[in-house]
Amino acid sequence: MQFAMFRRVAAGGAVAALTFAGVGAATISPAYAASAKVSVVHGIPDTPVDVYVDGKKTLDNFQPGDVAGPLTLPEGSYDIALTKPGEPVGQAILKVDAAKVPGGANISLAAHLSADGQPRITPFVNDVSKVGAGKARLIVRHTAAAPAVDVRAGGTPVFQDLTNPKEAKADVDAGTVKADVVLAGTDTVAIGPADLNLKEGTATVVYAIGSAEAKNLELVAQTITGLHSAPHGVPSGSGGLAGTGVATWWYALAGAGVLLLVGGGARLATARTGRR
Amino acid sequence: MTVRHRGALAAMAAGAAALTAAALVACGSQPAEDVGAGEVAALASPTPAPTPTATGAGAPRVPVNAGTLPAAGETIEPARLSIPRIRVAATVDPVGVDQRTGEFDVPPSVDQVGWYRYGPGLEATAGSVVIAGHVDSADQGKGAFFRLRELDRGDTLTATGSDGRERRYRVVAREEYLKTKIPLDRYFARDGRPRLTLITCGGPFDPKTRHYRDNIVVTAVPA
Numbered sequence: 001m002q003f004a005m006f007r008r009v010a011a012g013g014a015v016a017a018l019t020f021a022g023v024g025a026a027t028i029s030p031a032y033a034a035s036a037k038v039s040v041v042h043g044i045p046d047t048p049v050d051v052y053v054d055g056k057k058t059l060d061n062f063q064p065g066d067v068a069g070p071l072t073l074p075e076g077s078y079d080i081a082l083t084k085p086g087e088p089v090g091q092a093i094l095k096v097d098a099a100k101v102p103g104g105a106n107i108s109l110a111a112h113l114s115a116d117g118q119p120r121i122t123p124f125v126n127d128v129s130k131v132g133a134g135k136a137r138l139i140v141r142h143t144a145a146a147p148a149v150d151v152r153a154g155g156t157p158v159f160q161d162l163t164n165p166k167e168a169k170a171d172v173d174a175g176t177v178k179a180d181v182v183l184a185g186t187d188t189v190a191i192g193p194a195d196l197n198l199k200e201g202t203a204t205v206v207y208a209i210g211s212a213e214a215k216n217l218e219l220v221a222q223t224i225t226g227l228h229s230a231p232h233g234v235p236s237g238s239g240g241l242a243g244t245g246v247a248t249w250w251y252a253l254a255g256a257g258v259l260l261l262v263g264g265g266a267r268l269a270t271a272r273t274g275r276r
Numbered sequence: 277m278t279v280r281h282r283g284a285l286a287a288m289a290a291g292a293a294a295l296t297a298a299a300l301v302a303c304g305s306q307p308a309e310d311v312g313a314g315e316v317a318a319l320a321s322p323t324p325a326p327t328p329t330a331t332g333a334g335a336p337r338v339p340v341n342a343g344t345l346p347a348a349g350e351t352i353e354p355a356r357l358s359i360p361r362i363r364v365a366a367t368v369d370p371v372g373v374d375q376r377t378g379e380f381d382v383p384p385s386v387d388q389v390g391w392y393r394y395g396p397g398l399e400a401t402a403g404s405v406v407i408a409g410h411v412d413s414a415d416q417g418k419g420a421f422f423r424l425r426e427l428d429r430g431d432t433l434t435a436t437g438s439d440g441r442e443r444r445y446r447v448v449a450r451e452e453y454l455k456t457k458i459p460l461d462r463y464f465a466r467d468g469r470p471r472l473t474l475i476t477c478g479g480p481f482d483p484k485t486r487h488y489r490d491n492i493v494v495t496a497v498p499a
Binding site: 041062065068069071174176194197198201202207220226229235240243251254256257260261262263267268 | 281283284285286287288289290291292293294295296297298299338339340341342343344345346347348349372373375377378379380382392394395408409410411412413414416417418419421422425455458460461463464466467475476477478479480481483486487488491
């Protein structure tokens, strides 16, 4: 049933023109950017796939709810195809031709359902800028066949009116939050609540996947590490008992010494020439 | 020899004496030299994990993880720190960052030292476990790390984890940095070889701002 739907989509070419160029441009750092990091997130329920990159099988029997990567891809254009496990790439159920991968970017490819339940691939550019010391980044992506939602932490909406296939993000204090997803503007819980451990110096990317109609909405998470910053300093003394170095008045003494030496010498010299 | 001569000679003698005294003080108060800086840099250099490429030779192996929500990791916190050489036996508190200043939140009590709880714990197989403590304080006197600058290569210390297990470390470096120049990213790194980094204040003290100019950093590796 679901596969039949896939084939229709692929045949119709609904997603064939997809490129990452637009979304990627903002985060490219050209100086050293020759390759990109690409992760793949499987958010289509009940549909294991093989993933082909340029006709080459890259992921075998990739399961819904799994996250693959990151894979380092040189900057360039790639053909990406998803097949039913074991089927030839020619019988792809979902594919993207000549997808542009910009250098230096960190990208997540999400295979997921659109708001109206159609399978598709959406590229997201991950914000991998550093977070402040003590902070963690939370990124939430609506990739489910569901209407607009709010994301709540501890019962308080933090991201509101998020629609498929958009994301919302914030840098928050590291720690564990109890999060749930509700239909936008309501208290009707669609997913959760779930404990989210937001580890300091990481980005936690949470995908809402599945279908509201099929009642299989759930969360898939991807964690990006290495975004930590050092504290601004280590202030660890205010007494002065351990002070080293030379106090100012020693410099003054040295200065006075120099003056006396030069002055005395000059006086001697003038006295001698005067007598001659 | 005239009176004038004598005065001039006396002035020169006094000048020489003043200079000598000042020079002696200057030399005497030089901080101990840095040792092991090269080793610290080597320890910090990341060990890059080879990332798979789709276009490389052979079948690429791409890591696949279940996209489960991240759970809290098992971290072994240092609970006690013992450095016999400088008579340190201190309680270690897990601390973070001062919300206002963004600085390391060193425990207010100078008898205690603080472990940077966002960084690696004692179980870590990579990165720098950071413990910082006061050298002294205006109202409490000498702190736990008052004599940290006396540590030298080869000295040993013991960190006891929250699991009760003692872990021994050997000092490989002692460095002093201007606070404005200290490469904090290196000491708060989460990659590179596993190591323990102890930090306190040092160098000249400014009585007006009540701050030390420098940080003293001691690096130790598992013994």
